Amino acid sequence: TQLLEQSPQFLSIQEGENLTVYCNSSSVFSSLQWYRQEPGEGPVLLVTVVTGGEVKKLKRLTFQFGDARKDSSLHITAAQPGDTGLYLCKAGSQGNLIFGKGTKLSVKP
Amino acid sequence: DAGVTQSPTHLIKTRGQQVTLRCSPKSGHDTVSWYQQALGQGPQFIFQYYEEEERQRGNFPDRFSGHQFPNYSSELNVNALLLGDSALYLCASRTGTKTGYTFGSGTRLTVV
Numbered sequence: 001t002q003l004l005e006q007s008p009q010f011l012s013i014q015e016g017e018n019l020t021v022y023c024n025s026s027s028v029f030s031s032l033q034w035y036r037q038e039p040g041e042g043p044v045l046l047v048t049v050v051t052g053g054e055v056k057k058l059k060r061l062t063f064q065f066g067d068a069r070k071d072s073s074l075h076i077t078a079a080q081p082g083d084t085g086l087y088l089c090k091a092g093s094q095g096n097l098i099f100g101k102g103t104k105l106s107v108k109p
Numbered sequence: 110d111a112g113v114t115q116s117p118t119h120l121i122k123t124r125g126q127q128v129t130l131r132c133s134p135k136s137g138h139d140t141v142s143w144y145q146q147a148l149g150q151g152p153q154f155i156f157q158y159y160e161e162e163e164r165q166r167g168n169f170p171d172r173f174s175g176h177q178f179p180n181y182s183s184e185l186n187v188n189a190l191l192l193g194d195s196a197l198y199l200c201a202s203r204t205g206t207k208t209g210y211t212f213g214s215g216t217r218l219t220v221v
Contacts, residue, residue: 006151010162033209035209035212040214041214041215042113042199042201042212042213042215043152043199043212044212045209045211046211048208048209059185088151088152097142097154097157097167098143098154099151099152099153099154100151101150101151102121102151104151
């Protein structure tokens with residue numbers, strides 16, 4: 001069974017701080033996606049990474065796919081209260097679609 | 110442009126009953142997947158429909174079944190409800206295999 005492990009599980013920081021969350025697996029994936037989910041809503045796609053070593057930036061968010069395509073990280077610079085939410089990574093190869101359990105981020109003003 | 114719409118938004122059922130949840134995919138999308146998300150957990154893949162057929166299935170019992178209609182909309186049916194079926198049920202749609210999914214806001218099912 002392929003598993004995606006996300007860390008940390010919970011993160012509470014002050015506005016303006018930087019943070020990094022991780023998504024790790026022992027399996028190789030053809031692509032990996034990051035989503036953000038707010039309470040009572042469905043996940044919203046942030047980015048898809050497909051190439052080992054790929055780095056994508058979305059404003060203050062930087063996503064990196066590991067060289068071996070087994071892991072990924074999400075770095076947020078100068079976090080804001082609006083970044084609060086559940087950050088989920090999702091991957092799948094050969095049709096086995098799985099989510100990690102997520103990192104619950106709280107950014108306090 | 111309407112995204113993925115799900116109905117109902119909330120539902121309360123009694124143990125042993127059957128339930129049907131509905132999903133209309135985003136315009137232009139032809140593939141629909143269903144996920145179950147328990148409180149505090151990530152979504153778990155139930156199954157995926159494409160061209161009116163179940164293409165992939167996660168580790169869920171046969172009590173969970175689905176259907177996709179010619180207009181790409183989909184239903185999720187759960188029979189013989191258990192208390193443990195209480196969760197947020199998410200529908201997601203996409204087109205092709207390389208794009209990410211667009212999720213609906215979900216149906217919150219409570220089994221009492």
